[in-house]
Amino acid sequence: MDGERETLLEVRNLRTYFHTPVGVVKAVDDVSFLVRRGEALAVVGESGCGKTVTALSVMRLVPDPPGKIEGGEVVFEGRDLLRLSDAEMRRVRGNHIGMIFQDPMTSLNPVFRVGDQIREAVQVHLGLSRKDARERAIQLMEMAEIPQARERYRMYPHEFSGGMRQRAMIAMALSCEPKLLIADEPSTALDVTIQAQIMELLGRLRKEIGLSVMLITHDLGVVAGVAETVLVMYAGKVVEYAGVDDVYYRSKHPYAWSLMRSVPRLDEKKERLLTIGGSPPSLIDLPPGCSFSPRCPFAQEICREEEPPLVEVEKGHLSACHFAGDFESRAAEVLGT
Amino acid sequence: MSGNDGFLLEARGLVKHFPLGKGLILSRLGGTVKAVDDVTLEVREGQTLGLVGESGCGKSTLARLILRLVKADKGEVFFEGRDILKLPHREMKAVRRSMQIIFQDPYASLNPRMSVGAIIMEPMVIHGEGSRDERRKRAMELLSLVGLQPEHFSRYPHEFSGGQRQRIGVARALALRPRLIICDEPVSALDVSIQAQVLNLLKELQERFRLTYIFVAHDLSVVRYVSDEVAVMYLGKIVERAVHDELYGHPMHPYTLALLSAVPVPDPRKERERRRIILEGDVPSPINPPPGCRFHTRCWKKQEICEQVEPAMEEKAPGHLVACHFPET
Numbered sequence: 280m281d282g283e284r285e286t287l288l289e290v291r292n293l294r295t296y297f298h299t300p301v302g303v304v305k306a307v308d309d310v311s312f313l314v315r316r317g318e319a320l321a322v323v324g325e326s327g328c329g330k331t332v333t334a335l336s337v338m339r340l341v342p343d344p345p346g347k348i349e350g351g352e353v354v355f356e357g358r359d360l361l362r363l364s365d366a367e368m369r370r371v372r373g374n375h376i377g378m379i380f381q382d383p384m385t386s387l388n389p390v391f392r393v394g395d396q397i398r399e400a401v402q403v404h405l406g407l408s409r410k411d412a413r414e415r416a417i418q419l420m421e422m423a424e425i426p427q428a429r430e431r432y433r434m435y436p437h438e439f440s441g442g443m444r445q446r447a448m449i450a451m452a453l454s455c456e457p458k459l460l461i462a463d464e465p466s467t468a469l470d471v472t473i474q475a476q477i478m479e480l481l482g483r484l485r486k487e488i489g490l491s492v493m494l495i496t497h498d499l500g501v502v503a504g505v506a507e508t509v510l511v512m513y514a515g516k517v518v519e520y521a522g523v524d525d526v527y528y529r530s531k532h533p534y535a536w537s538l539m540r541s542v543p544r545l546d547e548k549k550e551r552l553l554t555i556g557g558s559p560p561s562l563i564d565l566p567p568g569c570s571f572s573p574r575c576p577f578a579q580e581i582c583r584e585e586e587p588p589l590v591e592v593e594k595g596h597l598s599a600c601h602f603a604g605d606f607e608s609r610a611a612e613v614l615g616t
Numbered sequence: 617m618s619g620n621d622g623f624l625l626e627a628r629g630l631v632k633h634f635p636l637g638k639g640l641i642l643s644r645l646g647g648t649v650k651a652v653d654d655v656t657l658e659v660r661e662g663q664t665l666g667l668v669g670e671s672g673c674g675k676s677t678l679a680r681l682i683l684r685l686v687k688a689d690k691g692e693v694f695f696e697g698r699d700i701l702k703l704p705h706r707e708m709k710a711v712r713r714s715m716q717i718i719f720q721d722p723y724a725s726l727n728p729r730m731s732v733g734a735i736i737m738e739p740m741v742i743h744g745e746g747s748r749d750e751r752r753k754r755a756m757e758l759l760s761l762v763g764l765q766p767e768h769f770s771r772y773p774h775e776f777s778g779g780q781r782q783r784i785g786v787a788r789a790l791a792l793r794p795r796l797i798i799c800d801e802p803v804s805a806l807d808v809s810i811q812a813q814v815l816n817l818l819k820e821l822q823e824r825f826r827l828t829y830i831f832v833a834h835d836l837s838v839v840r841y842v843s844d845e846v847a848v849m850y851l852g853k854i855v856e857r858a859v860h861d862e863l864y865g866h867p868m869h870p871y872t873l874a875l876l877s878a879v880p881v882p883d884p885r886k887e888r889e890r891r892r893i894i895l896e897g898d899v900p901s902p903i904n905p906p907p908g909c910r911f912h913t914r915c916w917k918k919q920e921i922c923e924q925v926e927p928a929m930e931e932k933a934p935g936h937l938v939a940c941h942f943p944e945t
Contacts, residue, residue: 325807426897440898470670470834472895475878479894497808500837500880504887523884541812543841545879546886548861551819552812552841558777559807 284315287458287491288337293351295329295336298344302563306332306346308515311589314459319485319492321506321523323499325559329515330495334461337493338378339368355459373404377452381464383444387436393444394420394432397451404455416450423450424480442473449480456488463495478505499542503527511535514560514570517589521596531598531606534571569601577602577609623694624661624796624828629654630681630691632674636903647903651677653852655691656929659796659845664822664829666843666860668836668875670899674852675832679798682830683715684708695796713743716789720801722781726773732759732784733769739791758787762817779810786817793825800832815841836879840864848872851902851910854929858936868932868943871911909941917942 295307307329314320322330335341337353339360353360360371372378380386388396397416401407407415413432420428423446436444445465452460462481466474478501484490494505502509502523509526511519511534519532530536540553557574560566566573572582581601589599600606631654636647651674659665667675680686682693684700692699700711716739719725726735736755740746746754756766762783773781782802789797799818803811819842821827833839839846840860847857848871856869867873874893881887895914900906906913912922921941929939 325809442898470899471836471878472670472874473898475880475892475894478880479892498880499808499882500887503882503884504880504890506884527882527884538809539882541809542882543812543815543835543837544881544883545837545840545864545876546881546883548840548864552816554812554816555809556813558779558810 284317286313287316287318287356288314288493289352289354290333290337291352291354293333293336293353294349295332295341295346296349297346299563304562305515305565306562307336310351310512310515310517312510312517312520314491314493316458317485317489317491318508319494319506320508320510321494321496321502322510322512323496323502324512325497327559327562328512329562330512331463333512334378334463334493334495338372338376338461340372340378373400373457374455375457376459376461377455377457378461378463379445379448379452379465381467383441383448383468384436386448387444389436391435392433393436393439393447394434397447397454400451400454416454419450419453420447422453422484423447424476425450440473441469442476445469445473445477446480449477449484453484453488457490459491459493460484461493461495464497465494466501467496467498474501481505499539500545511538514565515562516570516599517597518571518599519597520589521598525593525596529596529607530610531592531596531603532600533575533577533606533610536606536610537576569599576613577606622660623658624696625659625682625830626692626694627655627657627678627682628692628694629656630678630693631655631689632677632681632686633689649902650852650905651902652681652688653905655849655852655854657847657854657857659828659830661795661828662822662826663844664831664842666839666846667830667832667849668834668839668846669849670834670875672851672899672902673849674902675834675849676800678849679717679800679830679832683712683717683798685717709743713792714795715798716792716794716796717798717800718782718785718789718802721805722778722785723773723805725785726781728773731770731772732764732776735773735784736787736791739788743792745792754791755787758790761790761821762787763813777810778806779813782806782810782814783817786814786821790821790825794827796828796830798830798832801834802831803838804833804835811838818842836876837881848875851899851905853910853939855911855940856936856938857929858933858938862933862936866933866936866944868936868938868945869911869940870915870917870942870944873944874914909939 291311293307293310297304297306324330336348394416398412401415402412417428425431425446466477506523509523513534519535537555555574568583568585569587572578587599587601589597592598592603630652632652633648633650669675681688693701733755736758737751740751764783803814831842843860845859846863847854850871856872867876874895877893897914900913908924909922909927912918927939927941929937931937
């Protein structure tokens with residue numbers, strides 16, 4: 280985290296709840312973070328931890344009802360997006376913030392040609408003529424490294440492979456030169472060689488057009504290759520927030536720490552993986568105190584009683600653990616035994 | 617692990633082509649999907665063979681051919697010394713006790729209307745094993761074996777998380793004390809923190825009961841963790857096969873090399889230093905796979921011969937087979 284680059288997006292104390300018949304689900308509960316210009320932030324966590332809802336809240340795309348943004352601020356280039364009118368927000372989406380999703384097939388309309396769908400986005404947002412918009416769409420497809428873009432313009436989504444569809448989505452998201460791209464599990468549904476292509480493309484776009492990226496993923500390998508800063512979420516809350524090296528090598532939260540050690544790695548053969556017992560809690564029925572305490576190998580009495588606040592343990596390194604201060608030495612003891 | 621003995625399973629020249637549609641029009645087009653094309657492999661008793669490849673490479677079809685869940689067009693599968701593809705149904709049923717499968721999706725592979733106990737006991741009922749009480753007792757044993765509680769016996773699948781459901785699937789697979797279990801992407805639908813639990817469980821069970829696994833997966837990191845030997849598939853063919861350290865340490869086939877280099881490692885420093893081989897384009901369609909070497913359309917080492925002559929599987933180093941005209945050395 281360097282202090283030089285200007286802040287592009289700042290989310291403060293965001294709370295998004297879902298009101299369901301069985302109770303209130305606090306999908307995002309007091310989440311704060313920021314994205315600087317050109318930065319790549321990864322939001323990491325398992326399914327149901329609130330990472331996607333966080334992204335949707337920034338875009339104000341949370342289905343309402345049952346979801347509702349209950350509080351907080353989403354400041355993008357100095358404006359609080361939560362206070363904009365629907366019409367103003369539509370202009371921000373697409374024009375300033377683009378978003379791509381895990382499954383590109385659900386985001387493309389199967390009965391229209393891929394190129395026309397991109398052209399439409401260009402036409403709506405940039406106000407170009409049909410012909411100019413078409414040329415621009417082809418350019419965008421080339422930028423997203425779709426080979427033979429001119430010929431592919433006329434194809435339908437089902438004629439595209441998964442990787443090509445994701446490229447088409449990226450082309451569409453780039454149509455209005457956004458400053459921030461929110462990518463929600465963009466490569467999860469893709470094969471690993473295609474995933475590498477897409478990640479390479481995102482990296483290139485960051486360099487070439489200074490795009491900021493907010494990457495939502497559960498894949499710790501992808502994060503290591505792409506992100507500069509990492510936000511680790513668990514049960515709707517931020518549990519650790521720091522530079523990527525700090526989180527990977529000097530983690531100060533038992534969840535992030537254990538997660539790193541529970542994934543099989545290509546570069547080493549382990550005899551046994553460390554496991555995290557149990558499963559993530561239901562957001563309707565959270566345990567008292569720290570939500571991770573029932574699964575935490577280091578939990579003490581205080582963890583089951585008091586919820587730990589997110590504090591800056593070291594410069595630029597935030598952790599929500601009662602024992603964040605000396606977590607590393609405690610963890611070392613466990614590893615030693 | 618010496619010589620050629622100790623194989624629990626040997627598959628020779630397995631072929632499966634799916635005709636494209638049976639209707640008037642589609643059948644006239646005459647295409648076939650060459651899902652599995654002349655595959656040979658062996659699995660040693662008590663070991664794990666990892667079968668990796670991208671979607672559509674034929675790895676799941678191969679697994680099903682071995683279990684005879686899909687009928688092979690050609691080839692032989694020797695299990696415990698007998699070619700099971702030629703066995704009459706009655707004898708095949710007996711063999712099936714020794715071969716089980718764990719599926720990818722723990723939501724789709726458990727009948728929501730059956731209690732957990734009934735699910736685990738079903739294989740025993742089908743094979744007429746034990747009395748009612750014995751089956752019940754065995755099911756209880758199995759529950760504790762896979763890390764579930766006795767009170768889970770009368771619950772239903774929807775009451776369980778993905779990881780627990782996969783444990784139920786494992787218990788069902790173990791019910792008849794099989795020797796071979798095919799694990800078809802058993803953890804890819806699970807959350808990261810749950811994957812490790814299930815992988816460790818599978819390893820513990822293997823050591824305890826000397827189980828043999830064929831582990832089908834697209835995730836090379838997971839395969840590295842569980843496998844003794846690894847086979848890499850591309851478009852219906854095995855392109856490289858070796859003991860695990862050899863394959864990960866000295867990959868010889870360009871596809872394996874590219875595949876390994878594409879897998880991200882959860883280590884930011886290593887990621888920054890890594891040089892990736894980014895393959896161009898997509899996997900070609902298995903309907904009309906490229907002539908010669910199937911990988912030549914994406915291969916950076918391609919020569920003329922690769923477009924014309926299909927490379928044979930050859931042993932280039934002890935226990936290391938590769939099908940490439942210009943393998944890495």
